[in-house]
Amino acid sequence: MPEMIWMEEELRALASEARERTLRDTDAVPGRPGYVRRGGRILLNLSSNDYLGLSQHPAIAEAIREALAAGCGAGSGASRLVTGSRTPYRELEEALAAWQRSGAALVFANGYMANCGVISALVGRGDVVFSDRLNHASIVDGIALSRAEHARYRHNDMAHLRRLLDKHKQARRKLIVTDAVFSMDGDAAPLRELVQLKREYGAMLMVDEAHSGGVFGPRGEGLCHALGVQADVDVHIGTFSKAFGLYGAYVSGSPTLIRWLTNKARPFIYSTALPPALAAGLLRSLMLVQTEGAHMRKRLAESSARFRADLREAGFAVGEGDSPIVPVIVGDNAAALRFSEALEAEGIAAVAIRPPTVPDGTARLRFSLSAAHTGEELADAAARIRDIGRRLGVLTG
Ligand SMILES: Cc1ncc(COP(=O)(O)O)c(C=O)c1O
Structure with missing residues (x-):
């Protein structure tokens, strides 16, 4: 045509x-x-991002098979807010919150949707997001979706970030967001310095542990735990698509944050939940990451x-x-x-x-x-x- x-x-x-x-x-x-x-x-x-080689782990396949055989369902039928939240999600989220020592967690369909949903729930017009220039596309798209101003700082350049924070001191809300490990470069964000700046300027800090979850930390919790800064990070994002060998994503943080996201994160609210049997496989994968990992x-x-x-x-x-x-x-x-x-x-x-x-x-x-x-x-x-x-x-x- x-x-x-x-x-x-x-x-x-x-x-x-x-x-x-x-x-x-x-x-x-x-x-x-x-x-x-x-x-x-x-x-x-x-x-591949199957960092621990778990994508073919027999115990994970077994957990999914068992959940299906028990009638837990291959499809969830609707959004969790519409059809009800199945037991495997709650079990998985409780295990995630305990592992992250965060208080609460929420599962998303994938990391792309988690980033889009969380950023657009945290900030809007009149707010500013300070984002590393090499952050993942899902963060860039989340910022666009939020309609907040996008202040991009040079890769890992804390002096540049400070100048931008100074410039936008008066913004209603400020959010600093970074990949923990950069997906195409493999280097790490200076998380300690980011925590310092977040405190100084009263900004929220969100860290995407897509490539560090399962890979760093004593129990695979991620780079924030490995560096001991987890308590100063307001929002942790992780995906199950990489070291966990599966599919899906999580957000962990305070119970208030999770309550807020349950009400405001549109990709969570307006999209069908992960297959419940997959949530059972994710729980098994999370256990393996902590034990055999x-x-x-x-x-x-x-x-x-x-x-x-x-x-x-x-x-x-x-x-x-x-x-x-x-x-x-x-x-x-x-x-x-x-x-x-x-x-x-x-x-x-x-x-x-x-x-x-x-x-x-x-x-x-x-x-x-x-x-x-x-x-x-x-x-x-x-x-x-x-x-x-x-x-x-x-x-x-
Ligand atoms: C840093 C980062 N965040 C988020 C994502 C998206 O995660 P998912 O593949 O689960 O959608 C990726 C890669 O895919 C990533 O590299």
Whole structure:
């Protein structure tokens, strides 16, 4: 139809800049969460956020099966405020609040909806949100939805944040929001300094632990707990889609916050609740993160440090941090795509991340590791990445 021709034109333009995204058929490999099957081949999966390798844990599958067999339901039927709140949600939220030592928690359908819902419930017109420039898209969209003013500070730049807080001293409400670990960079936010500034300026502080929940903290509580600042953070967001190996998200905080969100967070109010059987699987996953998680976290921390060091030694421009997200900055979009394709030909699945997900000129390979990978697999992968990088001229050193 002629009215839709613009779309073809814009897609052609995206493709010409090596920015078009496409879906590729990829399957799990039963019993091997560190691998995927694509085009008939098995690839080492360095593109998943399944940090602890729990996505195929038999105890989680068993919990979901048991809940289904007990008649708990594959579908919830409606929003929890409409159809009633099922027992598995309450059990999960009680366990989350105890784990976070927060007083209360609320489960959302996913992290994207949690961020959109929480930010738009906390602030509105006349308020200001101070947000790190590299925060996740769901935070950016939550701010747009809220209609509050968006004051973006340079990545982890506390002097810049302070200047913006000074400038907006008179705002009705102030909210500082940050990823705990940045999704495309793998580095951490300076949480202690953020707590300091929040106190000084009377701002609320919200921390998105999507990539740190399950990965950091003595019982996988996240980076806030690892640094001992959890009591000073007003709103914690976490997703179940990454280290927990499943799907869904949570908000934890004071009972007053949770009461407020139950009344004001539109993605919670106006959307059907998670499948109840999934909530039973999430509870099992949360238990595993706390119990079996400790040795997985140790192994992951060691292999992340080693992998980073190997790539750095090989001469790649590797991002800072000590998380399992290890970015190798390539710069050019087409070069990043070529690198990713060459890796795949050698048996490694690693996605090229391009703008607008990352700033222009910083296209990269984002390697994400899992406790499911062995030290030998990762050492071998680092050697292959080095050889391919050398061949393609991607190495800086
Ligand atoms: C920092 C951050 N927050 C939120 C999300 C969204 O979480 P979900 O995948 O559960 O929607 C993601 C990634 O997907 C993320 O990286």
